[in-house]
Amino acid sequence: MTSVKTEVVGSALWIRLNRPERRNAYDEAMAREIAEILDDAAAYRAVVVTGEGGSFCAGGALSNLSRPTKSEMRRLYSASLKLFDAVRGCPRPVIAAVNGPAAGGGNELIVACDLAVAGRSATFGQTGPRVGSAPVTGATNVMGVQIGEKRAKELSLLCRRYSAEQALDMGLVNAVVDDDQVEATARAWCEELAALSPRYLEIAKISSNIWWNAARDSFSNGVGMLIQAIGSEDMIEGATAFLEKRKPTFAAPE
Secondary structure (H helix, E strand, C coil), rough: CCEEEEECCCEEEEEEEECCCHHCCEEEHHHHHHHHHHHCCCCCCCCEEEECCCCCEECCCHHHCCCCCHHHHHHHHHEEEEEEHHHHHCCCCCCEEECCCCHHHHHHHHHCEEEEEEECEEEEECCHHHHHHCCCCCCCCCCHHHCCHHHHHHHHHHHCCEEHHHHHHCCCCCEECCCHHHHHHHHHHHHHHHHHHHHHHHHHHHHHHHHHHHHHHHHHHHHHHHCCCCCCCCHHHHHHEEECCCCCCCCCCC
């Protein structure tokens, strides 16, 4: 199965995450493939990221966390950070067309995107502390700029799920539409962008990265801490419980 599909719609490049059997969660290879596509997207006027099979993106593939090796997990963390940096570094506006659940790194992917439209049935939220990880590549830093620090901590620490309307109220997405209008809305936005100067859109986008760039050391430090925790009891219990569809039982703090 092709993990990532691409198509050109008008002057825009569409990237479709295509692992519906795992809710479009990405592994190292898939994250790097998306990043490479984004790195080569300058010929288009806009980029749209969406998911196949009724899901947007469930973040990193948790099967790796339940039986981790340091080398595999280092590569996954590195690829995840490369993916988000590629969204921010892409010279064209990147639109998230959220057509289903966005969780964990999938929610952070929306944080990285420039614009986001969601279907009414879409859901949002972070999962890190529930599954033996932490959302250090967007949710604990840049998302606070987007939706406010207290709200961002609520998402990162409590691991709740939020509706599309709640995401709109928080400022996580720009618009909520009927599910069957998500792609049409993204296409309409692409047409608006195509009428504007790509040169000055790029200047505006790169200039807007000031908070992302300021948080970049936080990303690297957070990933470093995650690497040191590879194979911890909490990581294995959280991921295993998720895969077994049960509540995790974490040990009391030492």
